[in-house]
Amino acid sequence: MHVEDSPVASTFDEHRLHDTLMKMNAEVCDQCGKCPSACPVASRIDGFNPRQIIAKVCSGKEGELIRSGVIWTCTSCLKCKERCPEEISPYDIILALRRQSIREGQQHPAAYDDMVKAVIETGVITQPQPVRTRKRERKDRASLGLPPTQKPKDQTKYAEALQGLLKEA
């Protein structure tokens, strides 16, 4: 298995990308096409095809994938992983490619940065917000008799741990 040399120093995620590929033995993929036929995205978004993603990583072209936006259009439905007769998981490979893409500072949907920022600042991805009934009345947790939301007790310590991992990785 050839995995393209990356300009970034060896990292946890980079090791995991190698590891993921090696363990799966993705080279045995015979391009049968069960993954794109199960995939809800392959028929809708040009350029996204789990079978081709496997072909590319097996021929050392994962750098191309890491630099393209296509790896961000997987729905994480896991059907490709489920249906593969060789137990290869395009899903796990796509997640590993995404993480490497982030490490390299490549373009990715801004929503991921927003979610990470929210978790570091508040412990959760979204804050409680008033919601509307079908009749357009406002309701919130209190009006439904719900207790306060769950969140870290000491956000500073929690953020310290999380940011430590984000920096080290």
Add this chain to the structure above:
Amino acid sequence: MKVAFYPGCTVQADQIGYEASVRNTMPKLGVELIDVEGASCCGYPPFSSVNEAAWYYSSARNMALAERMGLPILILCNGCHLSFTETKHFLANNPIIKAKIDEKLSIEGLTYVGDVELIHVFDLFHNKLGEEKIKQAVTKPLTGFKFGAHPGCHAIRPNKLIRPDDSENPIKLDELIQWLGAETMDYPGKIDCCGSSLAPASGKTVMEIAGDKLRMVKALGLDGLVTTCPFCFKVYDNRQRAIQSTVGASVEFPVFYYTQLLGLAMEVKPDFLGLDLNQSPVDSVLARIGGS
């Protein structure tokens, strides 16, 4: 039965009707919910796509909180449940990464052993409470209704890890609905994705994917679509107007959380089940059930 209760970010922030339906039915079934104080995001989706160590840390932290409570943890969201399951499996087999995560957990004085029991909503109703107990709780059977069950991807895949139901032929949610007195149909596309995880990259594609299922269940003449996953519900219920304008066809169709139907069958008042927060046209179903 006491459980540590973990609703997850999405439920507690904006799927509060689901949370209300859980909190107002569980105690009547003898399930005491003890909130996981200090809980945080499970790591999915922000960190699974960004940083693997941060992802496992996020899930391990919440499991560590439940371990400290000495209780099994009830998880409402399919995404959180899979995230915890993957983390548990990964850390059990990777002591080096586990040590790294343990070190970070110690900042907050937490320890993660990895022996906490994870309870999915299907597990709770199907395996722990079981048919007899659910049927006994039903005082107003939903006779004459036929629903479509939507288990959601992360409740059934990947089969290699222990999932709450079978990856190719899931039947638990169907049975749970049947125990309320209603029928279900094993419709085409039942195990298909709602598309919601694609929202950061392509909202339009989410609408197309979700629109396919809504059109299918509508064409089959079912009375409603039923799920337990907040991500799936958000798309199928909350976004019908957007789906309609994307796919150019009517997709108006009643969508329910399972615990809302359970509550109705137990004659819990609709207000306590968050039913006024469903954005889909559920009124005709509520009127047919009537009198509650």
